[in-house]
Amino acid sequence: MIETRGLRKSFMSRQGREKKTVDAVRGVDLTVDEGEIFGFLGPNGAGKTTTLRMLATLIEPDGGEATIAGADLRKDPGEVRRRIGYVAQGGSTWDDSTAREELVLQARLYGISKSVATERAARVLEGFQLSEYADRKCKTYSGGQRRRVDIALGIIHEPKVVFLDEPTTGLDPQSRAHMWDEVRRLRADGMTVFITTHYLDEADALCDRISIMDNGEIVASGTPAELKREISGDVVRVGVSSPARAAEALGSADFINKLETHEDSVRLYVDEGGTAIPLILRALDNASVPLGSIELHRPSLDDVFLTKTGRSLRES
Amino acid sequence: MKLVRDTSLIFQRQMQLLLRNPVWILVGVFQPVMYLLLFAPLLKPALGVRTNAEAYEIFVPGLLVLLAIFGGLFQGFGLIAELRAGVIERSRVTPVSRFALLLGRSLRDTVSLLAQAVIITLLALVFDLRVFIGNLLLAYLMLALISLMTSAVSYGVALAVKSEDALAPLMNTVAQPVLLLSGILLPLTFAPGWLQAVADWNPFSWAVNGVRALFLGDLGAPEVWQGLLIMAVLAALALTWAARLFARSVR
Ligand SMILES: Nc1ncnc2c1ncn2[C@@H]1O[C@H](COP(=O)(O)OP(=O)(O)OP(=O)(O)O)[C@@H](O)[C@H]1O
Ligand SMILES: [Mg+2]
Numbered sequence: 001m002i003e004t005r006g007l008r009k010s011f012m013s014r015q016g017r018e019k020k021t022v023d024a025v026r027g028v029d030l031t032v033d034e035g036e037i038f039g040f041l042g043p044n045g046a047g048k049t050t051t052l053r054m055l056a057t058l059i060e061p062d063g064g065e066a067t068i069a070g071a072d073l074r075k076d077p078g079e080v081r082r083r084i085g086y087v088a089q090g091g092s093t094w095d096d097s098t099a100r101e102e103l104v105l106q107a108r109l110y111g112i113s114k115s116v117a118t119e120r121a122a123r124v125l126e127g128f129q130l131s132e133y134a135d136r137k138c139k140t141y142s143g144g145q146r147r148r149v150d151i152a153l154g155i156i157h158e159p160k161v162v163f164l165d166e167p168t169t170g171l172d173p174q175s176r177a178h179m180w181d182e183v184r185r186l187r188a189d190g191m192t193v194f195i196t197t198h199y200l201d202e203a204d205a206l207c208d209r210i211s212i213m214d215n216g217e218i219v220a221s222g223t224p225a226e227l228k229r230e231i232s233g234d235v236v237r238v239g240v241s242s243p244a245r246a247a248e249a250l251g252s253a254d255f256i257n258k259l260e261t262h263e264d265s266v267r268l269y270v271d272e273g274g275t276a277i278p279l280i281l282r283a284l285d286n287a288s289v290p291l292g293s294i295e296l297h298r299p300s301l302d303d304v305f306l307t308k309t310g311r312s313l314r315e316s
Numbered sequence: 317m318k319l320v321r322d323t324s325l326i327f328q329r330q331m332q333l334l335l336r337n338p339v340w341i342l343v344g345v346f347q348p349v350m351y352l353l354l355f356a357p358l359l360k361p362a363l364g365v366r367t368n369a370e371a372y373e374i375f376v377p378g379l380l381v382l383l384a385i386f387g388g389l390f391q392g393f394g395l396i397a398e399l400r401a402g403v404i405e406r407s408r409v410t411p412v413s414r415f416a417l418l419l420g421r422s423l424r425d426t427v428s429l430l431a432q433a434v435i436i437t438l439l440a441l442v443f444d445l446r447v448f449i450g451n452l453l454l455a456y457l458m459l460a461l462i463s464l465m466t467s468a469v470s471y472g473v474a475l476a477v478k479s480e481d482a483l484a485p486l487m488n489t490v491a492q493p494v495l496l497l498s499g500i501l502l503p504l505t506f507a508p509g510w511l512q513a514v515a516d517w518n519p520f521s522w523a524v525n526g527v528r529a530l531f532l533g534d535l536g537a538p539e540v541w542q543g544l545l546i547m548a549v550l551a552a553l554a555l556t557w558a559a560r561l562f563a564r565s566v567r
Binding site for chain 2: 056057058078081082084085086088090091092093094095096097101105106108109110111153157
């Protein structure tokens with residue numbers, strides 16, 4: 001649904017008298033499949049917004065090419081515009097308009113007739129649970145309500161692909177969970193969703209596939225599970241009173257990549273904790289080693305980020 | 317056709333928002349009325365004319381042109397607020413005509429200026445100003461062209477500088493010499509030769525002379541068609557330039 005090759009963008013920024021070039025995006029290749037929620041995870045300044053703005057035809061890339069929903073970004077930006085929706089990081093509603101007015105206007109800017117636009121606005125307002133506030137001025141909305149209006153504006157014309165730039169930043173946990181549901185609903189309606197975030201748990205829970213971006217480059221891509229597995233597999237910590245006996249019982253098992261013996265436990269590095277645990281239990285049982293506790297530690301996306309960049313995303 | 321449709325969409329929205337804010341309309345009318353009531357009476361002796369009507373024939377055209385220039389030049393502030401709110405970016409991801417994004421806004425400014433102009437003219441009628449309706453409509457056309465041009469310039473500069481802090485001094489710097497060198501408030505009849513020569517290079521000076529001729533009932537005066545032509549060309553240039561900025565990237 002989206003395919004980019006070597007997308008690049010630099011900005012000239014002036015600091016006092018000195019001119020500096022910021023390479024915001026330096027050669028991004030990515031593929032997004034139809035009907036998936038694709039996540040762009042990265043710290044502040046990674047180049048997420050710049051990439052999205054290029055894909056949404058708002059700024060021209062310095063180099064590279066992209067096809068979005070079958071239209072060529074460089075050759076036919078007009079067609080790209082017709083097929084996509086874009087929700088900016090900073091919001092897009094006008095204080096003195098109402099959500100309904102904004103939605104009807106937005107639909108009409110896409111060439112939709114007044115009657116259809118009115119009908120669609122009503123339906124979308126319903127879908128996003130905004131009907132109650134639809135005729136109040138946007139400045140009276142809460143942050144979460146306003147963000148929902150932004151998203152509604154981005155999909156009112158039923159695009160094939162929608163870009164959501166940090167849709168959940170600044171929302172409380174409950175509104176975030178609601179937003180996740182909205183995003184999943186978009187996917188269920190057949191839309192391809194391209195979302196940026198700097199929340200690890202969000203990328204993990206919401207996205208089908210992600211790319212991790214840092215400093216203008218993609219450092220890793222895959223499903224969240226794949227990425228984490230690629231890093232270090234899972235760690236199973238087995239609490240036992242005699243670690244030596246446990247180590248002996250498990251030592252020859254070939255599904256264990258590495259085994260560490262600690263004071264009252266053994267740590268087992270395995271590819272897939274879920275399938276390893278029954279095997280571990282059986283091996284210990286066969287050797288009659290009494291088991292105290294068992295814990296599965298899965299590496300987080302932060303571990304992935306740490307491995308790829310040498311920094312933790314939480315710190316940056 | 318798409319251009320017409322898109323322009324009318326933008327225009328309607330802008331009008332709707334404008335009318336929602338009645339305070340603005342009140343201010344827009346109050347100020348010129350103050351000029352009319354408090355400043356114009358000083359003119360009768362100053363201009364050496366015998367009647368109020370004569371003074372108004374000279375003063376009202378100047379006041380109207382002044383409003384058209386200033387009203388237009390400061391429209392950019394609204395656009396910067398829209399940029400900041402993300403409204404412009406939201407429009408730019410749609411296939412809407414970029415020219416319509418500009419023209420719809422400039423037309424709103426022109427309509428609101430013409431509404432002001434009508435109110436002022438009506439008031440001036442009370443003070444014995446008399447002007448032939450056909451001439452008045454031509455004068456309004458001139459005002460509309462001025463307003464289209466100045467608002468387009470203001471929008472263009474707003475898109476280029478993207479901040480109120482830069483826009484305000486820029487617009488003031490433009491407006492001041494334009495105002496002083498055009499004979500807008502007082503005709504340059506008594507100005508020294510060099511000042512008149514400089515004013516000849518000021519397009520607004522031609523515009524105001526044209527409007528004055530129309531108010532004096534002198535439809536055939538060359539100033540009329542010259543002023544209209546100059547303003548039409550400049551308005552077209554300004555609109556083209558600003559529309560291109562709308563099409564280009566905006567952050
Ligand atoms: N118009 C611009 N002029 C100059 N520099 C810019 C411009 N836009 C972005 N940059 C720079 O490009 C880099 C990438 O910015 P971008 O907004 O794409 O990051 P981001 O990943 O979206 O970050 P965040 O999570 O904070 O939104 C930053 O260093 C930023 O300062
Ligand atoms: Mg961003």
